[in-house]
Amino acid sequence: MKYGARNQIEGKITKIKKGDVMGQVSLEIPAGSVMNSVMTAESIEDLGIKEGENVKVIVKAINVLLVRE
Amino acid sequence: MKYGARNQIEGKITKIKKGDVMGQVSLEIPAGSVMNSVMTAESIEDLGIKEGENVKVIVKAINVLLVRE
Amino acid sequence: MKYGARNQIEGKITKIKKGDVMGQVSLEIPAGSVMNSVMTAESIEDLGIKEGENVKVIVKAINVLLVRE
Amino acid sequence: MKYGARNQIEGKITKIKKGDVMGQVSLEIPAGSVMNSVMTAESIEDLGIKEGENVKVIVKAINVLLVRE
Amino acid sequence: MKYGARNQIEGKITKIKKGDVMGQVSLEIPAGSVMNSVMTAESIEDLGIKEGENVKVIVKAINVLLVRE
Amino acid sequence: MKYGARNQIEGKITKIKKGDVMGQVSLEIPAGSVMNSVMTAESIEDLGIKEGENVKVIVKAINVLLVRE
Numbered sequence: 001m002k003y004g005a006r007n008q009i010e011g012k013i014t015k016i017k018k019g020d021v022m023g024q025v026s027l028e029i030p031a032g033s034v035m036n037s038v039m040t041a042e043s044i045e046d047l048g049i050k051e052g053e054n055v056k057v058i059v060k061a062i063n064v065l066l067v068r069e
Numbered sequence: 070m071k072y073g074a075r076n077q078i079e080g081k082i083t084k085i086k087k088g089d090v091m092g093q094v095s096l097e098i099p100a101g102s103v104m105n106s107v108m109t110a111e112s113i114e115d116l117g118i119k120e121g122e123n124v125k126v127i128v129k130a131i132n133v134l135l136v137r138e
Numbered sequence: 139m140k141y142g143a144r145n146q147i148e149g150k151i152t153k154i155k156k157g158d159v160m161g162q163v164s165l166e167i168p169a170g171s172v173m174n175s176v177m178t179a180e181s182i183e184d185l186g187i188k189e190g191e192n193v194k195v196i197v198k199a200i201n202v203l204l205v206r207e
Numbered sequence: 208m209k210y211g212a213r214n215q216i217e218g219k220i221t222k223i224k225k226g227d228v229m230g231q232v233s234l235e236i237p238a239g240s241v242m243n244s245v246m247t248a249e250s251i252e253d254l255g256i257k258e259g260e261n262v263k264v265i266v267k268a269i270n271v272l273l274v275r276e
Numbered sequence: 277m278k279y280g281a282r283n284q285i286e287g288k289i290t291k292i293k294k295g296d297v298m299g300q301v302s303l304e305i306p307a308g309s310v311m312n313s314v315m316t317a318e319s320i321e322d323l324g325i326k327e328g329e330n331v332k333v334i335v336k337a338i339n340v341l342l343v344r345e
Numbered sequence: 346m347k348y349g350a351r352n353q354i355e356g357k358i359t360k361i362k363k364g365d366v367m368g369q370v371s372l373e374i375p376a377g378s379v380m381n382s383v384m385t386a387e388s389i390e391d392l393g394i395k396e397g398e399n400v401k402v403i404v405k406a407i408n409v410l411l412v413r414e
Contacts, residue, residue: 019159021295031100088366157297169238228364307376
């Protein structure tokens with residue numbers, strides 16, 4: 001499996017919240033950090049994911065914003 | 070400082086590559102992982118970042134894709 | 139504060155609508171124009187914004203589509 | 208013409224910069240603000256735009272990030 | 277009509293689902309494939325679309341992810 | 346393989362163009378349509394793709410804009 005994206009992390013699902021159209025999935029990534037993904041509720045169903053399972057987390061580099069505080 | 074985005078990580082800049090229009094910034098995040106951000110070359114100049122400096126890494130949850138391999 | 143994005147506008151919040159997973163924030167920008175931002179309902183809560191308050195509006199140039207009618 | 212996006216502004220092209228793959232278009236929007244759009248160099252050619260011309264600027268609400276400084 | 281985006285397909289609306297903030301539109305594109313678009317419920321109303329109608333489907337090339345399985 | 350995205354098409358690579366930072370990949374999808382994907386030149390190298398090869402084309406529904414002409 002090769003992805004055309006610069007950011008690829010392993011994550012473990014900690015919470016799944018399904019709304020009417022969209023849903024939110026919370027993940028734990030290495031070093032104890034938390035990440036969140038939003039997709040359609042249909043995509044969550046098709047993925048067939050459950051809390052505790054591992055998934056691949058993909059983010060294209062163009063969607064990463066840097067801020068210098 | 071409060072951001073309207075679910076994913077906020079601290080990163081340390083390891084490499085800056087400027088092209089004709091776009092540029093790519095590589096970062097080290099906790100647990101030794103690598104991340105990459107792409108923005109315009111102008112934005113890299115305006116940020117005024119250098120290798121070794123710390124920045125905030127912001128990703129909206131909608132831009133996070135999950136894959137179950 | 140420096141952002142790695144080409145588009146940075148000041149906006150004043152005119153309306154906040156929270157749904158089950160996502161929420162929508164309406165803003166007034168200079169020249170009386172209206173803008174809208176969508177984020178998770180959780181992000182709206184974390185931002186702690188209220189109607190009438192000023193916020194920074196950030197849009198990466200890659201997310202701007204031009205159309206010649 | 209109707210667009211499925213919340214943010215629709217009129218812009219006047221002030222600068223076009225074409226790189227090897229990507230290009231950047233600068234625009235003036237009402238109230239004298241500046242915006243920038245990035246697309247492929249091929250899309251700039253197909254649009255057939257020139258400095259001084261007016262275009263429609265479309266941004267989906269999900270791509271608008273709010274920051275409370 | 278000229279769009280600053282590489283991907284432009286004709287689609288026929290097969291289903292519209294409106295939620296509290298967001299909505300989902302399903303489309304049939306050539307060769308019998310199915311596509312889906314998510315936007316705000318307000319944008320669906322403003323578009324004034326109905327099942328069976330034809331629309332233009334626009335996707336910027338940067339938002340297309342390639343995977344080699 | 347399961348993807349958390351509504352749009353998943355099979356594509357055949359017809360052209361690869363690598364720039365200094367970004368690159369563009371052209372594809373043929375069913376019904377003879379053409380699609381384009383933009384990613385970093387590094388991602389093109391890591392994918393290890395060649396003209397004539399098949400790849401999976403993934404687009405999140407939120408990145409699909411509908412226009413009623």
